[in-house]
Amino acid sequence: MIFSTLEHILIHISFSVVSLGITIHLITLLVDEFVELYDSSEKGMITSFFCITGLLVTRWIYSGHLPLSNFYESLIFLSWILSIIHMVPYLKKQNYLSPITAPSTFFTQGFATSGLLTNMHQSGILVPALQSQWLMMHVSMMVLGYAALLCGSLLSVALIVITFRKVIRIIDNDKRANLNSFSIGGTPYITKKRNVLRNTSFSFLYSRNYYKVQLIQQLDHWGFRIIGIGFLFLTIGILSGAVWANEAWGSYWNWDPKETWAFITWTIFAIYFHIRVNKNGEGLNSAIIASIGFFLIWICYFGVNLLGIGLHSYGSFTLTSN
Amino acid sequence: MEARRGKSALEKPLDLKKSTMEMILEVESGDGSLWSCVFGWTTPMDLRYRRCSRRVVSNLMWIGGGPGGGDGSRRREVKGLEEVEEEGWKDREWSILAKSLRAPLMEVLMTPAGTLHQSPSRLHFLKPCHNFVNSTFKFKPQHLYTSRNRSRTQLPPPLTLINCKLKSSGEVMKQNASKKIELWNSAPPLSEEAEKNGGSGKEEDPVKAGSGSSAVSRSVKKLSRKVLSLLSNLPLAIGEMFVIAALMALGTVIDQGETPEYYFQNYPEESPSYGFITWRWVLALGFDHIWKFMDSPEAVRKQDFSETLPQASVQDLGVILMGSGYEVFLKGPRLYAFKGLVGRYTPIGVHLAMLLIMVGATLSATGSFRGSVTVPQGLNFVVGDVLGPSGFLSFPTEAFSTEVHVNKFSMDYYESGETDWSISALQVVKDGEGPFNLPMAPLKVNGDKKLYGTILPVGSIDAPNVKGISMLARDLQSIVLYDQEGKFVGVRRPNSKLPIEIDGMKIIIEDAIGSSGLELKTDPGVPVVYSGFGALMLTTCISILSHAQIWALQDGTSLVIGGKSNRAKGEFEGQINRMLDQVPELVESSSSSVTKQSKDMVAAASFTDPSARPS
Numbered sequence: 001m002i003f004s005t006l007e008h009i010l011i012h013i014s015f016s017v018v019s020l021g022i023t024i025h026l027i028t029l030l031v032d033e034f035v036e037l038y039d040s041s042e043k044g045m046i047t048s049f050f051c052i053t054g055l056l057v058t059r060w061i062y063s064g065h066l067p068l069s070n071f072y073e074s075l076i077f078l079s080w081i082l083s084i085i086h087m088v089p090y091l092k093k094q095n096y097l098s099p100i101t102a103p104s105t106f107f108t109q110g111f112a113t114s115g116l117l118t119n120m121h122q123s124g125i126l127v128p129a130l131q132s133q134w135l136m137m138h139v140s141m142m143v144l145g146y147a148a149l150l151c152g153s154l155l156s157v158a159l160i161v162i163t164f165r166k167v168i169r170i171i172d173n174d175k176r177a178n179l180n181s182f183s184i185g186g187t188p189y190i191t192k193k194r195n196v197l198r199n200t201s202f203s204f205l206y207s208r209n210y211y212k213v214q215l216i217q218q219l220d221h222w223g224f225r226i227i228g229i230g231f232l233f234l235t236i237g238i239l240s241g242a243v244w245a246n247e248a249w250g251s252y253w254n255w256d257p258k259e260t261w262a263f264i265t266w267t268i269f270a271i272y273f274h275i276r277v278n279k280n281g282e283g284l285n286s287a288i289i290a291s292i293g294f295f296l297i298w299i300c301y302f303g304v305n306l307l308g309i310g311l312h313s314y315g316s317f318t319l320t321s322n
Numbered sequence: 323m324e325a326r327r328g329k330s331a332l333e334k335p336l337d338l339k340k341s342t343m344e345m346i347l348e349v350e351s352g353d354g355s356l357w358s359c360v361f362g363w364t365t366p367m368d369l370r371y372r373r374c375s376r377r378v379v380s381n382l383m384w385i386g387g388g389p390g391g392g393d394g395s396r397r398r399e400v401k402g403l404e405e406v407e408e409e410g411w412k413d414r415e416w417s418i419l420a421k422s423l424r425a426p427l428m429e430v431l432m433t434p435a436g437t438l439h440q441s442p443s444r445l446h447f448l449k450p451c452h453n454f455v456n457s458t459f460k461f462k463p464q465h466l467y468t469s470r471n472r473s474r475t476q477l478p479p480p481l482t483l484i485n486c487k488l489k490s491s492g493e494v495m496k497q498n499a500s501k502k503i504e505l506w507n508s509a510p511p512l513s514e515e516a517e518k519n520g521g522s523g524k525e526e527d528p529v530k531a532g533s534g535s536s537a538v539s540r541s542v543k544k545l546s547r548k549v550l551s552l553l554s555n556l557p558l559a560i561g562e563m564f565v566i567a568a569l570m571a572l573g574t575v576i577d578q579g580e581t582p583e584y585y586f587q588n589y590p591e592e593s594p595s596y597g598f599i600t601w602r603w604v605l606a607l608g609f610d611h612i613w614k615f616m617d618s619p620e621a622v623r624k625q626d627f628s629e630t631l632p633q634a635s636v637q638d639l640g641v642i643l644m645g646s647g648y649e650v651f652l653k654g655p656r657l658y659a660f661k662g663l664v665g666r667y668t669p670i671g672v673h674l675a676m677l678l679i680m681v682g683a684t685l686s687a688t689g690s691f692r693g694s695v696t697v698p699q700g701l702n703f704v705v706g707d708v709l710g711p712s713g714f715l716s717f718p719t720e721a722f723s724t725e726v727h728v729n730k731f732s733m734d735y736y737e738s739g740e741t742d743w744s745i746s747a748l749q750v751v752k753d754g755e756g757p758f759n760l761p762m763a764p765l766k767v768n769g770d771k772k773l774y775g776t777i778l779p780v781g782s783i784d785a786p787n788v789k790g791i792s793m794l795a796r797d798l799q800s801i802v803l804y805d806q807e808g809k810f811v812g813v814r815r816p817n818s819k820l821p822i823e824i825d826g827m828k829i830i831i832e833d834a835i836g837s838s839g840l841e842l843k844t845d846p847g848v849p850v851v852y853s854g855f856g857a858l859m860l861t862t863c864i865s866i867l868s869h870a871q872i873w874a875l876q877d878g879t880s881l882v883i884g885g886k887s888n889r890a891k892g893e894f895e896g897q898i899n900r901m902l903d904q905v906p907e908l909v910e911s912s913s914s915s916v917t918k919q920s921k922d923m924v925a926a927a928s929f930t931d932p933s934a935r936p937s
Contacts, residue, residue, distance in 0.1 A: 228866050229866070231862070232862050232863060232866060235858060235859060235862045236859050236862075239855040239858060239859055243852065243855065246848065250692075250841050250843050251686075251843065251845070252848070252851060253683070260570050261570075261571070263570060264567045264570050264571055267563055267566055267567040267570070268567060270563060271560055271563045271564065271567075274556065274559060274560050274563070275560060277556060278556065
């Protein structure tokens with residue numbers, strides 16, 4: 001009883017702290033800056049990290065197995081990993097990932113603790129098929145891989161949005177026929193606009209904002225690195241899952257829906273890497289592929305469970321509201 | 323007049339290692355100087371050269387050709403070849419011509435396959451060697467007129483052809499060594515390929531080869547090269563991967579492995595079958611040319627990251643790079659350095675590991691045995707009887723004749739008692755007789771719990787209503803007994819050995835026997851697949867490491883540096899910048915050679931041997 005109260009407290013603390021941190025960050029961005037609170041989101045994430053660590057340790061002690069046996073627990077684990085990913089670049093003083101990871105943590109925790117999944121909140125007994133040393137390695141690697149790939153694909157989505165923001169603004173400005181207020185440099189901007197609408201390559205950017213080009217390059221670069229790490233973990237997770245399946249279910253690949261969708265996700269990110277081999281594949285094209293990957297990860301992680309079939313079915317559940 | 327030939331930094335010598343044949347055109351220009359231009363051609367598949375050659379040939383044709391043929395819109399009226407016009411040509415235009423004429427030719431100009439077309443006016447500039455050429459090579463003029471309309475106005479007037487020599491590459495080398503041409507200052511860089519002069523020609527000489535077997539071998543070689551380049555096409559690989567992903571997604575939606583009737587029922591036509599195997603082609607990551615020195619500042623500047631240091635020497639850079647952990651190769655003014663070689667070859671390792679996995683999976687699919695059996699406790703079964711082959715490579719091994727004896731079937735219970743099991747039999751002793759094994763059957767109940775029941779018939783079995791003592795078991799711990807009328811009598815635990823009196827019979831429940839269901843499988847591909855897994859994990863880990871390459875070129879007094887890295891691009895730039903900050907700047911107080919070089923330009927400084935000085 002004490003454990004479940006403790007869990008309750010911890011999860012609520014972490015959730016509220018993260019939401020506070022994000023709110024402050026948004027206020028800083030949009031409205032005004034509170035100088036005393038400039039570091040608040042970082043500290044908030046650190047607090048949340050410790051809370052979730054406490055939560056996981058509690059569940060582990062209480063139930064005797066690593067807390068990764070059902071969807072709720074893996075969501076908590078995912079938000080834990082995301083908070084770690086948030087903190088690592090912070091220690092290196094580069095905060096490109098923080099706008100991605102902090103809201104992701106927030107949303108995963110929110111979903112986990114929402115009313116949709118309350119029937120999974122109790123820590124239960126492991127199904128016999130899951131009682132294995134492999135549980136720790138396979139599931140944790142998969143969730144690590146998902147977390148990193150989610151970050152990377154969200155960065156790519158950000159890249160696409162930033163790339164096309166100018167075009168959207170230009171289109172809007174054309175419609176409003178309000179050319180003068182938009183052009184900062186005077187006529188050169190106006191005359192170049194026609195070209196922008198016609199070609200979609202990156203070349204028009206170089207005549208524009210230098211900082212924006214730098215930002216896009218940095219996003220691209222960071223997305224590449226983190227997707228590389230995520231891909232590595234996903235590979236290890238899939239392969240260890242196959243080895244475990246060979247022991248537990250008789251063969252290492254059973255075309256189970258969850259396995260298959262994990263493989264599809266793997267293939268899409270392999271395509272991402274192969275597109276980046278060419279110079280002109282970098283940037284926008286690879287970002288598009290990575291954003292497709294975002295949806296695939298959610299299908300693989302979440303959607304397949306809704307189907308309720310296959311060998312991974314102990315992760316399945318029905319969405320009920322209480 | 324002595325014809326001299328040399329190279330500038332802009333024009334690149336031919337890659338005579340690859341060329342099979344060479345043609346030297348010696349032409350006399352308008353101002354009387356004699357130019358000899360060397361053409362060589364390489365294999366047909368080299369697309370880079372093809373683009374060049376169209377322009378070359380168009381220049382030539384335009385120079386020497388007459389009206390008629392091709393797309394008339396782009397032609398320009400040219401004079402006959404015999405006339406030489408002096409139009410005050412600038413060196414610059416000559417340089418453009420000479421450069422384009424030097425570009426290696428392709429089969430577009432000389433191919434064994436095309437057909438020679440008529441009008442001598444078009445080709446009369448090649449008259450002196452016409453018969454030579456005609457006997458072994460043909461032309462494909464339809465390509466010749468499709469060039470781009472590029473700076474026509476700049477091109478020189480027709481040249482007088484002096485002679486035309488066909489040479490094999492060996493002789494050419496000797497000739498080239500003696501001829502040098504001094505060139506101009508600042509012709510703009512056109513897009514060029516790296517061609518190397520020197521090196522030996524190919525072994526066989528197509529001129530002498532003629533026809534017959536070598537033509538066949540040539541075509542086979544051509545075909546295999548074509549196939550290889552088709553296969554290593556990157557967009558093709560990406561497209562294939564998309565197809566694989568889409569098929570897999572489809573496979574989760576459509577149920578796999580069911581009987582055909584299921585599919586006929588649910589889907590009007592055939593479905594993809596269970597466990598299709600796909601193959602992928604190996605993506606060659608450019609390791610046919612591992613690395614080479616870069617021979618011109620333009621090529622060096624074309625790298626991802628490039629920088630020019632105004633007063634520096636290449637040796638200093640080499641020393642600094644070595645200090646930072648690079649492997650440095652220095653040759654004359656050129657430098658190549660790399661770091662982290664393993665990061666370059668691990669993608670190959672990744673693909674090899676995947677191939678290994680696929681080989682193993684094929685082996686599994688064709689060579690494995692499967693079977694399942696339910697064996698009650700205490701009984702045996704022979705392994706070989708149970709398994710059935712699954713493919714044409716399934717060979718039974720000696721292990722198949724072993725007999726497996728089920729010793730004990732036991733279950734560990736949690737407090738809530740949730741596990742999956744089945745009861746096979748109940749062992750009873752009746753009135754001291756027995757023990758009898760009464761098989762138990764599962765009974766249908768609503769909900770999740772299981773119920774097994776059996777009956778010990780009393781009286782004659784052949785009677786219409788067979789009555790007996792029913793025994794029900796929800797688990798192996800306790801058996802519930804009912805008498806003939808179905809009234810509850812009692813509960814017994816199997817190990818207690820307590821008798822129970824029912825209808826005058828003394829029943830002792832000896833044991834409730836669980837049966838274990840076993841799935842058996844032998845799979846020869848598993849070790850291969852596991853090793854493939856291990857290799858894949860390892861190589862994917864390593865491929866995150868970055869591999870960096872740096873080229874540098876001593877360009878007069880300045881040093882042109884270019885580099886690229888395949889992973890850590892952001893940090894790479896910072897690293898290189900820091901290293902370049904350390905390169906000492908040379909302050910030259912007195913060197914006449916420096917000033918002379920800077921005047922005479924780029925060309926001679928880079929490539930000619932130091933002894934040759936431009937006059």
